[in-house]
Amino acid sequence: MRFFVGLLLGVAGHAVAASGPGLPTVSFEPSNDGGAWLLANLDKIVVNEAFSEARDEDGMTLIPPTLYEFASTFAQDLAEVLKHDAGVEVSSSPTPGQVYLTIDADIPFLDAAGRQTSEGYLLEATEDGITITGASPLGVWWGTRTLIQQLVLNDGAISHGSIKDSPGWGERGMMLDVARHWYPPEFLVEMCSYMSFFKQNVFHIHLSDNLYNNVAIYSYERQMSLYSAFRLLSDNPELDGLATRKNESYTRQVWDDMQSKCAARGVTLLPEIEAPGHALPITQWRPEIGLTTDYSLLNISHPDTIPTMKTIWKTFLPWFKSKTVHIGADEYRDPSLDDLALAGEYTHFCNELSEFITEESGKHVRLWGTFPPSKDGDVSRNVSVQHWAVFEATAVEDWLNNGYRLLNSWDAVYVVGKWNLWYGPEISLDFLFHGAPGGKPFSPHIFDSRNETANAPRNHEAIFGHIAPLWNDYGPNATTVLEAYYAWRDAIPVLADQQWGGEATEEDYARMFPVLHAKAPAQNLDRKVETKTATIMDLDFAKGRVCGGRFQDMSGNDYHINTNCANSAEGLIVEPGCEAATPLESKGRNYTLSFGIKPLSDSKGPIFTGKDSALWYGNGTVDRVMMFSGESVYALNYTFPVGEWTQATLRAEGKRTYLDVEGGDSMEFLTIIGWNGNRFVWEKMAFEAPIAKIGGGGFEGIISGMKLTDTDLVEAAETRRSRLAL
Ligand SMILES: *[C@@H]1O[C@H](CO)[C@@H](O)[C@H](O)[C@H]1NC(C)=O
Ligand SMILES: *[C@@H]1O[C@H](CO)[C@@H](O)[C@H](O)[C@H]1NC(C)=O
Numbered sequence: 001m002r003f004f005v006g007l008l009l010g011v012a013g014h015a016v017a018a019s020g021p022g023l024p025t026v027s028f029e030p031s032n033d034g035g036a037w038l039l040a041n042l043d044k045i046v047v048n049e050a051f052s053e054a055r056d057e058d059g060m061t062l063i064p065p066t067l068y069e070f071a072s073t074f075a076q077d078l079a080e081v082l083k084h085d086a087g088v089e090v091s092s093s094p095t096p097g098q099v100y101l102t103i104d105a106d107i108p109f110l111d112a113a114g115r116q117t118s119e120g121y122l123l124e125a126t127e128d129g130i131t132i133t134g135a136s137p138l139g140v141w142w143g144t145r146t147l148i149q150q151l152v153l154n155d156g157a158i159s160h161g162s163i164k165d166s167p168g169w170g171e172r173g174m175m176l177d178v179a180r181h182w183y184p185p186e187f188l189v190e191m192c193s194y195m196s197f198f199k200q201n202v203f204h205i206h207l208s209d210n211l212y213n214n215v216a217i218y219s220y221e222r223q224m225s226l227y228s229a230f231r232l233l234s235d236n237p238e239l240d241g242l243a244t245r246k247n248e249s250y251t252r253q254v255w256d257d258m259q260s261k262c263a264a265r266g267v268t269l270l271p272e273i274e275a276p277g278h279a280l281p282i283t284q285w286r287p288e289i290g291l292t293t294d295y296s297l298l299n300i301s302h303p304d305t306i307p308t309m310k311t312i313w314k315t316f317l318p319w320f321k322s323k324t325v326h327i328g329a330d331e332y333r334d335p336s337l338d339d340l341a342l343a344g345e346y347t348h349f350c351n352e353l354s355e356f357i358t359e360e361s362g363k364h365v366r367l368w369g370t371f372p373p374s375k376d377g378d379v380s381r382n383v384s385v386q387h388w389a390v391f392e393a394t395a396v397e398d399w400l401n402n403g404y405r406l407l408n409s410w411d412a413v414y415v416v417g418k419w420n421l422w423y424g425p426e427i428s429l430d431f432l433f434h435g436a437p438g439g440k441p442f443s444p445h446i447f448d449s450r451n452e453t454a455n456a457p458r459n460h461e462a463i464f465g466h467i468a469p470l471w472n473d474y475g476p477n478a479t480t481v482l483e484a485y486y487a488w489r490d491a492i493p494v495l496a497d498q499q500w501g502g503e504a505t506e507e508d509y510a511r512m513f514p515v516l517h518a519k520a521p522a523q524n525l526d527r528k529v530e531t532k533t534a535t536i537m538d539l540d541f542a543k544g545r546v547c548g549g550r551f552q553d554m555s556g557n558d559y560h561i562n563t564n565c566a567n568s569a570e571g572l573i574v575e576p577g578c579e580a581a582t583p584l585e586s587k588g589r590n591y592t593l594s595f596g597i598k599p600l601s602d603s604k605g606p607i608f609t610g611k612d613s614a615l616w617y618g619n620g621t622v623d624r625v626m627m628f629s630g631e632s633v634y635a636l637n638y639t640f641p642v643g644e645w646t647q648a649t650l651r652a653e654g655k656r657t658y659l660d661v662e663g664g665d666s667m668e669f670l671t672i673i674g675w676n677g678n679r680f681v682w683e684k685m686a687f688e689a690p691i692a693k694i695g696g697g698g699f700e701g702i703i704s705g706m707k708l709t710d711t712d713l714v715e716a717a718e719t720r721r722s723r724l725a726l
């Protein structure tokens with residue numbers, strides 16, 4: 001066990017311990033006895049009876065879990081991550097040697113501006129056991145994240161000592177553009193779990209938008225059919241036709257479920273409905289309220305515009321269990337007019353909606369920083385501003401100095417799915433570690449990498465957090481769902497540390513990230529599959545049929561396959577009306593999926609289908625081998641010949657996916673990204689292996705066998721062997 005402890009002088013003048021272990025980093029004060037508490041001795045988590053039904057009322061959510069509920073989730077995590085079962089009990093006093101969860105609202109837990117926060121906690125490890133004392137149940141929850149991280153990093157032990165910890169900023173998280181790319185609800189919930197392990201507490205969901213409306217070349221008809229989406233599907237008849245992608249929308253029930261699952265882990269979904277810009281999903285439904293010069297912009301002076309937006313908000317406000325909602329209000333400029341021509345109408349629109357939403361629901365309103373006072377804007381100081389680009393406004397002079405409360409979303413941490421001229425496809429770790437002036441780490445009060453005067457003091461009381469967005473400018477076919485996770489995967493633990501107020505070094509990170517990442521609870525975003533060896537599944541359909549339509553997996557993992565398809569000496573006979581089901585769903589990077597295939601006709605349909613992807617033998621329109629991800633298709637310039645055997649391997653290597661056929665070249669699955677309707681860029685695609693079933697559609701042919709291999713494990717085994725040989 002190693003702890004890195006030292007004293008530094010914090011910016012606000014408080015003495016704070018230097019970065020300790022964990023992401024976020026924590027300051028650990030060791031006790032003198034040199035002992036340690038061992039998870040092996042834990043039987044129960046004891047919740048202080050006086051607070052078991054207490055809830056944090058100060059956080060962002062309107063559905064905060066009780067202390068008892070957080071304790072139960074913590075117990076589930078211990079079972080999942082550390083394979084340790086412990087019961088949850090309510091009692092008025094701690095039990096020796098056990099974990100005790102309690103609350104003390106009188107302990108000062110301060111944020112970066114020196115204010116009390118309900119998210120602080122004190123974790124004490126002594127020979128009497130562990131006590132986590134939170135400022136609120138939410139504080140206790142973050143304390144349980146620290147405890148799990150310590151146990152994961154230190155083989156189930158934590159040294160005797162104490163950690164007093166609180167976040168520097170109240171809103172810490174990510175934003176996902178679910179408008180220009182569909183994300184299934186389970187994905188958002190898994191992301192909440194991942195974020196929560198690193199103490200992020202807000203997931204901002206950008207619910208409506210459209211691809212760039214290039215009015216220089218688009219006709220009215222093209223604008224009306226350009227990809228756009230409004231992702232909330234209500235049964236209010238007044239909104240009939242607004243959410244057109246019905247099977248790619250969140251219903252009330254789905255939205256409720258996501259909100260409560262995220263809230264159970266301390267993460268609040270913060271919804272954004274974007275207007276008056278980026279509003280094609282609204283004007284495609286009600287063209288009369290769009291500007292004829294650019295239908296992605298609402299015509300605010302049209303008498304139906306504000307009432308329509310109020311109807312939308314009135315419908316969805318009861319859905320939203322966050323204290324803040326986001327009205328968008330980004331980039332409202334008519335290309336045929338002067339840049340600032342619409343600033344007055346913009347201000348009017350924002351203030352009308354803000355007043356309406358607050359009166360209707362008591363909720364606070366947020367918007368993207370667009371027209372500051374220096375650019376003729378005069379939005380009410382009741383709203384909070386999400387600042388992103390220097391070309392829109394400066395954080396300090398335009399917003400803070402004018403009395404606005406500010407959330408930092410400086411576009412230095414913007415990412416755009418897969419490809420963009422200006423923004424990277426993933427958050428840059430180099431920026432996070434060195435993005436502040438002098439090459440120092442990034443922090444929520446930093447808005448400029450070089451110019452110190454453009455940055456605010458760390459303890460500025462109007463800066464309340466940081467959110468890093470991912471935009472899908474190039475639409476649904478530029479990326480898969482899980483590529484959004486990979487754009488953030490490595491950075492979230494560092495960014496979450498900085499949002500919390502820590503300063504993890506590159507060395508801390510390199511040491512802790514692989515260990516913590518592998519143990520983040522309640523998600524399997526890497527789509528790992530349990531396996532005894534590098535071979536995950538190995539089936540020979542030509543022989544080995546066991547009774548009752550079940551094929552034996554020879555990998556040793558017992559991933560047997562059930563089927564109602566016939567088989568012959570050649571293999572599994574796939575035809576419409578039959579399929580073969582595995583007990584698995586999907587396998588993430590890296591893998592090979594090898595199979596022998598002989599199509600019996602040119603009838604199109606799925607060969608392999610999984611939770612995240614599918615491999616098709618043509619789709620009815622096109623006669624080529626293709627991958628499906630959601631509704632997007634990625635075809636090769638190749639197909640399997642009818643009546644002939646082909647040995648093929650679907651191969652994932654990091655960000656790329658290939659199909660290798662015996663005796664042929666390896667072919668890569670690519671996307672062509674349509675860039676504003678007039679430029680095209682070819683880009684790589686990373687697909688998970690589709691392994692839930694074989695057939696089940698129109699495809700007719702024989703599959704001789706299938707073998708799924710975890711190629712990272714093959715590589716690890718080879719490295720071990722070559723070390724042994726030395
Ligand atoms: C969703 O609906 C569209 C037609 O509206 C259909 O083409 C598509 O296959 C459906 N997708 C799923 C996943 O059901
Ligand atoms: C906006 O709406 C007003 C009022 O209906 C109308 O007079 C005006 O022409 C519209 N402007 C544009 C650019 O569509």
Ligand SMILES: *[C@@H]1O[C@H](CO)[C@@H](O)[C@H](O)[C@H]1NC(C)=O
Nearest residue numbers: 350351352354355358380382
């Ligand atoms: C701002 O808040 C004040 C006080 O609550 C209220 O009277 C006013 O209507 C609000 N204005 C807007 C635009 O929300």
Ligand SMILES: *[C@@H]1O[C@H](CO)[C@@H](O)[C@H](O)[C@H]1NC(C)=O
Nearest residue numbers: 394396397451452453454455
């Ligand atoms: C630095 O930032 C300040 C405050 O925004 C601004 O007034 C000044 O012009 C900037 N200096 C440079 C060199 O960009």
Ligand SMILES: *[C@@H]1O[C@H](CO)[C@@H](O)[C@H](O)[C@H]1NC(C)=O
Nearest residue numbers: 619620621622626633634635
């Ligand atoms: C079939 O794939 C092609 C691209 O290769 C695509 O343009 C077409 O829309 C797809 N058709 C269906 C029904 O998915």
Ligand SMILES: *[C@@H]1O[C@H](CO)[C@@H](O)[C@H](O)[C@H]1NC(C)=O
Nearest residue numbers: 635636637668669670671682
């Ligand atoms: C298919 O062939 C076309 C024309 O040669 C080429 O531009 C394209 O890159 C190929 N597509 C893939 C996925 O290799």
Ligand SMILES: *[C@@H]1O[C@H](CO)[C@@H](O)[C@H](O)[C@H]1NC(C)=O
Nearest residue numbers: 588589590652653654655712
């Ligand atoms: C997969 O392969 C890529 C490239 O070969 C490698 O960089 C990566 O570490 C491997 N593992 C994962 C989980 O991506």
Ligand SMILES: *[C@@H]1O[C@H](CO)[C@@H](O)[C@H](O)[C@H]1NC(C)=O
Nearest residue numbers: 475477633634671672673674
């Ligand atoms: C992706 O969609 C764009 C339109 O936004 C289109 O131009 C492009 O051909 C599509 N790519 C693929 C691989 O279908």
